[in-house]
Amino acid sequence: MDTEARRGLLLISPTALYAVALLAMPLAAVLAISFATQDFLTIDWTPTLANYAEATGEPLYRQLLLRSVLIAGAVTLVTVLLAFPVAYYVSFYVAPSRKSLWLFLITIPFWTSYLIRVFLWKVILGFNGVFNTSLQGLGIVEEPLSFLLYNANAVVITLAHAFAPFAILPIFVSLERIDRSLLEAARDLGETYLTTFFRVTLPLAMPGVTAAVLIVFIPTIGDYVTPRLVGGPDGLMIANMIQTQFLRLNNAPLGATLAVLSMLTVGLISIAFVLLTRRWGRTQ
Amino acid sequence: MSIVSLRNIEKYYGEYHALRDVSVDIAQGEFFSLLGPSGCGKTTLLRTIAGFEDVTSGEVAIAGQEMAGVPANRRPTNMVFQSYAIFPHLSVAKNVAFGLRRRADIPKQSRATLVEDALNMVGLDGYGARRAHALSGGQRQRVALARALILKPKVLLLDEPLSALDKKMREQMQSELRRLQRHVGITFILVTHDQEEALTMSDRIAVMFEGRIAQMGSPEALYRRPETRAVAEFIGMMTFLEGRAASGTVEVEGLGRAEIAAPEGAVAVGVRPETLTLLAPGETAARETAGTVADRAYYGDMTYYDIALPGTDTRLTVSMKNRLSRAVLEPGTEVRLGWEPDALLVYAT
Numbered sequence: 039m040d041t042e043a044r045r046g047l048l049l050i051s052p053t054a055l056y057a058v059a060l061l062a063m064p065l066a067a068v069l070a071i072s073f074a075t076q077d078f079l080t081i082d083w084t085p086t087l088a089n090y091a092e093a094t095g096e097p098l099y100r101q102l103l104l105r106s107v108l109i110a111g112a113v114t115l116v117t118v119l120l121a122f123p124v125a126y127y128v129s130f131y132v133a134p135s136r137k138s139l140w141l142f143l144i145t146i147p148f149w150t151s152y153l154i155r156v157f158l159w160k161v162i163l164g165f166n167g168v169f170n171t172s173l174q175g176l177g178i179v180e181e182p183l184s185f186l187l188y189n190a191n192a193v194v195i196t197l198a199h200a201f202a203p204f205a206i207l208p209i210f211v212s213l214e215r216i217d218r219s220l221l222e223a224a225r226d227l228g229e230t231y232l233t234t235f236f237r238v239t240l241p242l243a244m245p246g247v248t249a250a251v252l253i254v255f256i257p258t259i260g261d262y263v264t265p266r267l268v269g270g271p272d273g274l275m276i277a278n279m280i281q282t283q284f285l286r287l288n289n290a291p292l293g294a295t296l297a298v299l300s301m302l303t304v305g306l307i308s309i310a311f312v313l314l315t316r317r318w319g320r321t322q
Numbered sequence: 323m324s325i326v327s328l329r330n331i332e333k334y335y336g337e338y339h340a341l342r343d344v345s346v347d348i349a350q351g352e353f354f355s356l357l358g359p360s361g362c363g364k365t366t367l368l369r370t371i372a373g374f375e376d377v378t379s380g381e382v383a384i385a386g387q388e389m390a391g392v393p394a395n396r397r398p399t400n401m402v403f404q405s406y407a408i409f410p411h412l413s414v415a416k417n418v419a420f421g422l423r424r425r426a427d428i429p430k431q432s433r434a435t436l437v438e439d440a441l442n443m444v445g446l447d448g449y450g451a452r453r454a455h456a457l458s459g460g461q462r463q464r465v466a467l468a469r470a471l472i473l474k475p476k477v478l479l480l481d482e483p484l485s486a487l488d489k490k491m492r493e494q495m496q497s498e499l500r501r502l503q504r505h506v507g508i509t510f511i512l513v514t515h516d517q518e519e520a521l522t523m524s525d526r527i528a529v530m531f532e533g534r535i536a537q538m539g540s541p542e543a544l545y546r547r548p549e550t551r552a553v554a555e556f557i558g559m560m561t562f563l564e565g566r567a568a569s570g571t572v573e574v575e576g577l578g579r580a581e582i583a584a585p586e587g588a589v590a591v592g593v594r595p596e597t598l599t600l601l602a603p604g605e606t607a608a609r610e611t612a613g614t615v616a617d618r619a620y621y622g623d624m625t626y627y628d629i630a631l632p633g634t635d636t637r638l639t640v641s642m643k644n645r646l647s648r649a650v651l652e653p654g655t656e657v658r659l660g661w662e663p664d665a666l667l668v669y670a671t
Contacts, residue, residue: 217407219403219404219407222394222407223409224420225374225394225395226374226394226399226401227395227470228396228421228423228424229395230393230395242410
């Protein structure tokens with residue numbers, strides 16, 4: 039090995055050690071446990087696929103996983119659709135000298151802890167919450183609306199708010215990179231503002247949109263705090279079941295199996311999405 | 323009939339007066355250049371023709387049609403951008419075909435052939451499948467040209483199209499653009515700050531300073547008879563000597579007396595380097611002045627001498643074609659300078 043390569047390895051070794059110790063090893067442990075079985079208080083390490091049979095065969099687990107995918111999908115859709123106009127506005131209409139101020143303001147949701155933000159949504163959406171009392175005060179509704187909190191809608195609203203900056207920033211960056219003369223060239227070649235957007239702006243912003251989708255979708259599918267606090271029984275997701283298996287039912291192997299299955303699901307959906315957008319980019 | 327007609331164009335950006343009373347008529351098939359230093363308004367003028375900028379007042383007409391309120395995408399013009407603006411997500415062929423989608427008059431079946439023909443025309447046959455980012459600067463330029471010309475615009479607008487190319491490539495593209503323009507017969511309007519580019523390619527040039535057209539004419543007229551000192555300084559090389567005009571003659575410092583009619587008083591006398599001759603021993607000229615070689619710059623085909631003249635600190639630049647029989651003179655050599663009163667350009671100061 040030459041000195042250049044050795045120096046490179048030395049430079050990344052702290053990070054690599056950290057990643058191995060805190061990322062790869064726990065993941066390997068989860069994978070290993072998923073093939074074991076719980077025998078009252080001890081774990082039987084004989085490898086078996088019984089957990090996988092139970093996790094895929096039991097309708098409750100399938101339903102929870104499907105619901106997690108649907109909620110995460112809805113959160114991603116809402117977040118990216120709302121983030122795009124914001125990123126577009128900041129990139130195209132805000133004066134260059136004010137762009138960093140705008141980005142700074144966009145990160146305001148991060149100034150308070152995630153948990154507090156979730157509680158704030160409880161206050162806003164609750165039976166006697168800000169939203170309901172305002173609607174009543176304005177005379178729009180007689181009785182407080184009860185479908186706002188403790189269901190899947192509340193989970194989607196809360197997560198979409200929490201992840202908005204994660205979606206805005208990558209889309210903003212990809213929009214910033216678009217050479218503005220390309221948009222003029224499209225206009226010059228006969229396209230209207232709208233068709234220019236679909237033929238030039240959007241395809242060129244796709245890397246940012248793809249990044250935003252993945253950044254929002256991957257963590258939300260495994261989110262556990264928000265469904266627990268605002269989801270009610272209909273809003274519970276797979277992560278809540280994993281927690282229940284590990285801590286309440288004392289069945290770590292089944293919990294690990296569910297974790298592995300949800301990781302596989304996220305991985306497969308993400309890969310499919312990336313491949314699809316790449317193909318779409320090529321056919322343009 | 324003129325294909326582009328600009329009438330009293332005024333353009334303000336807030337307080338800034340970008341275009342001042344610009345009126346131009348450009349003929350069908352003409353290669354017309356807008357020449358000027360950066361910030362003179364030449365690009366703004368081009369963009370008002372393309373429809374990317376509104377005028378504050380005045381009229382833009384293309385092919386007899388008033389263009390007020392007609393957006394860029396509905397104008398019969400196409401543009402080659404300074405950065406070329408090649409779509410990075412599309413292949414070369416799709417870049418060239420980009421504008422065809424909007425053209426109902428061009429049947430779908432013939433599009434592939436049109437793209438091939440356009441690529442052939444700019445010397446890029448076989449490049450259709452390449453990705454745009456895999457192209458060199460010169461190739462991007464050709465794609466931009468093909469993409470615009472395939473639409474057969476009434477006017478092709480070129481915004482400093484050669485400024486990003488290296489010198490060799492630039493010279494090659496100059497003659498190629500000229501050839502292409504003759505071949506397609508489309509009116510070209512070129513914006514450039516490079517006077518050499520404008521002189522070699524154009525049928526007619528408008529020199530612009532500070533939003534105003536200072537002088538318009540053929541390359542030769544502009545070079546031979548610049549109407550103002552600013553135009554004379556901008557186009558070609560010129561040395562200015564102080565002079566004094568009185569009763570039909572001008573006394574030029576360093577050179578001597580010349581019979582030129584000029585308003586009386588102090589004047590600036592412009593001298594082009596090639597209108598002067600360094601006389602070889604035995605050679606004579608109608609007007610001769612003695613001087614000393616102060617400095618010289620050897621260009622291979624030409625040598626430029628800075629000549630110190632008696633009675634002035636201004637060094638007069640003289641260019642001499644290099645011949646085998648003529649030695650390149652060393653600084654310090656005493657020389658005789660031959661000149662003609664006809665070649666002097668007199669400007670009031």
